[in-house]
Amino acid sequence: xxxxxxxxxxxxxxxxxxxxxxxxxxxxxxxxxxxxxxxxxxxxxxxxxxxxxxxxxxxxxxxxxxxxxxxxxxxxxxxxxxxxxxxxxxxxxxxxxxxxxxxxxxxxxxxxxxxxxxxxxxxxxxxxxxxxxxx
Numbered sequence: 079x080x081x082x083x084x085x086x087x088x089x090x091x092x093x094x095x096x097x098x099x100x101x102x103x104x105x106x107x108x109x110x111x112x113x114x115x116x117x118x119x120x121x122x123x124x125x126x127x128x129x130x131x132x133x134x135x136x137x138x139x140x141x142x143x144x145x146x147x148x149x150x151x152x153x154x155x156x157x158x159x160x161x162x163x164x165x166x167x168x169x170x171x172x173x174x175x176x177x178x179x180x181x182x183x184x185x186x187x188x189x190x191x192x193x194x195x196x197x198x199x200x201x202x203x204x205x206x207x208x209x210x211x212x213x
Contacts, residue, residue: 082140082163084175087130091139095130096120098139102158102198111197119187119194128184128191131175133168143172145182146189153182156192158200173203 087095096116104110111119123130129145143157155176157169176182184191192200 081135082166082168083134084131084171085134086175086179087125087132087139087142089125091130091132092120092123092125094132094134094137094139095123095142098132098142098158098160099194099198101160102200104198111194116194119190122187123191124184124187128188129176129179129182130191131172131179133163133166133172135163141168141172142195143169143176144184144188144191144195145176145179146184146192147182153177154192154202155182156195156200156202158195158198169201 099111099116099120100113102110131143132139133141140160140163141157143155145153145155147153153176155173157172159168182188192202196202
């Protein structure tokens with residue numbers, strides 16, 4: 079098993095985030111976001127304001143969690159995982175990292191990323207194996 083690093087994503091990780099999302103199966107086969115939509119969503123992110131954590135295997139993101147704050151002040155965390163690492167509980171671990179980082183910001187760009195992650199099978203909280211997106 080390769081070593082995994084858990085860390086907050088930065089501007090330099092934008093390509094790894096886009097590659098991770100592009101490798102996921104859409105919730106409805108054949109009806110997921112295209113590469114242009116994924117690239118546009120990732121390009122809009124401000125990594126200083128958006129709370130994003132990933133499990134990294136080498137330079138590849140194999141699980142990602144994004145936090146966003148609702149208008150009511152609640153932090154919602156959405157996560158996706160590569161199928162090869164699904165049994166490792168990475169979504170729950172990344173959820174805790176996002177929540178521990180402080181208030182989730184990122185505004186509309188973070189909320190758009192979460193919608194994209196959900197379209198690719200991502201889930202908000204709970205983290206049962208069947209609820210998290212897999213590649």
